[in-house]
Amino acid sequence: MQESLQIVVQRVQEKFGEAVLGVTExxxxxxxxxxxxxxxxxxxxxxxxxxxxxxLCVDVTAADYPLRDQRFxxxxxxxxxxxxHRLRTKAATDxxxxxxxxxxxxxxxxxxxxxxxxxxxxxxxxxxxxxxMPEDWEGYPLRKDYPLEGYDSQxxxx
Amino acid sequence: MGVLxxxxxxxxxxxxxxxxxxxxxxxxMWPLIMGTACCAIEMMAVGYSRFDVLERFGMLYxxxxxxxxxxxxxxxxxxxxxxxxKTIYDQMSEPKWVIAVGSCAISGNIYNSYSTLQGVxxxxxxxxxxxxxxxxxxAITYGIMELQRQIESGRxxxxxxxxxxxxxxPHENVDLIRRPGRVGMPTAQDYAAHLDDDVLSTPxxxxxxxxxxxxxxxx
Numbered sequence: 262m263q264e265s266l267q268i269v270v271q272r273v274q275e276k277f278g279e280a281v282l283g284v285t286e287x288x289x290x291x292x293x294x295x296x297x298x299x300x301x302x303x304x305x306x307x308x309x310x311x312x313x314x315x316x317l318c319v320d321v322t323a324a325d326y327p328l329r330d331q332r333f334x335x336x337x338x339x340x341x342x343x344x345x346h347r348l349r350t351k352a353a354t355d356x357x358x359x360x361x362x363x364x365x366x367x368x369x370x371x372x373x374x375x376x377x378x379x380x381x382x383x384x385x386x387x388x389x390x391x392x393x394m395p396e397d398w399e400g401y402p403l404r405k406d407y408p409l410e411g412y413d414s415q416x417x418x419x
Numbered sequence: 420m421g422v423l424x425x426x427x428x429x430x431x432x433x434x435x436x437x438x439x440x441x442x443x444x445x446x447x448m449w450p451l452i453m454g455t456a457c458c459a460i461e462m463m464a465v466g467y468s469r470f471d472v473l474e475r476f477g478m479l480y481x482x483x484x485x486x487x488x489x490x491x492x493x494x495x496x497x498x499x500x501x502x503x504x505k506t507i508y509d510q511m512s513e514p515k516w517v518i519a520v521g522s523c524a525i526s527g528n529i530y531n532s533y534s535t536l537q538g539v540x541x542x543x544x545x546x547x548x549x550x551x552x553x554x555x556x557x558a559i560t561y562g563i564m565e566l567q568r569q570i571e572s573g574r575x576x577x578x579x580x581x582x583x584x585x586x587x588x589p590h591e592n593v594d595l596i597r598r599p600g601r602v603g604m605p606t607a608q609d610y611a612a613h614l615d616d617d618v619l620s621t622p623x624x625x626x627x628x629x630x631x632x633x634x635x636x637x638x
Binding site: 393394395402407408409410411412 | 532534
């Protein structure tokens with residue numbers, strides 16, 4: 262693990278203690294799994310803390326595990342342009358989680374996309390509506406239980 | 420034009436006037452570019468100097484539906500784009516033609532999914548289909564020439580030829596026709612049944628399948 266990232270992980274573990282459920286490393290990619298309650302605080306900390314200094318939010322997205330109790334993993338990728346390190350954070354949730362749009366403005370559209378395709382509601386998002394699919398679209402296409410051809414695929418045009 | 424259209428029988432005057440009108444239409448087809456995906460790149464190549472098709476056919480790309488006669492639908496039409504394509508087609512003045520360029524515009528191609536319109540002919544009438552993924556500029560040129568041939572044989576003042584096969588029935592519900600590619604494809608339920616399978620072990624369905632195959636004979 263990169264030295265600066267070791268400090269980041271240490272700082273996060275000190276600050277959030279039990280809310281950090283695990284830190285994993287795979288091919289130099291570090292992932293921090295946390296409880297959903299600290300999602301917003303964690304990223305505020307990661308952005309503002311001088312040791313972490315994650316000033317660029319690369320991606321906010323979700324992964325669907327339909328058989329789990331909390332079916333979605335919300336995933337956030339961050340990059341520090343000054344420290345040149347990257348971090349991934351994950352939190353399991355069931356369709357509701359705090360928004361990161363007030364922390365990074367980039368997260369605004371990323372979360373709209375996640376809402377559009379997965380149906381995850383980001384609490385505190387300033388403008389949560391569909392961004393890719395038509396506004397009157399039914400369902401959330403990237404969920405595992407969504408039929409490939411859509412709900413209206415049974416013989417209808419399209 | 421609308422008052423005189425398709426009113427007269429065939430004679431020296433009407434055939435002459437028709438051929439004149441058709442000559443005018445076919446030698447000044449101004450295409451509206453409806454470049455919805457990658458096929459639009461080939462459409463651009465058609466216009467540039469290497470192939471230089473448009474000038475020879477008296478064509479000029481227009482960006483306004485009010486000024487154009489031919490709509491070149493080039494590329495995948497998504498369901499979000501479909502109402503836009505339809506509106507723009509409606510804004511074009513008569514007479515108007517449509518060329519569907521590329522497999523996606525014709526039938527949706529491999530994008531047999533929730534977001535893609537399965538062929539632009541589900542929303543607007545198409546005169547010429549140019550297959551290919553993407554079609555080479557020569558193919559698009561051939562499509563344009565094919566449309567010219569169609570226009571040349573069109574009947575403007577003269578009455579339309581009555582349909583000879585009176586027994587022919589239109590398809591009752593075109594949308595219900597399913598293509599062969601869609602038969603037997605796994606559905607979301609099929610996948611959902613195996614979500615809890617261990618990824619590294621052999622899926623149970625494969626084991627079942629293996630048992631059902633006939634055993635290889637000894638010879």
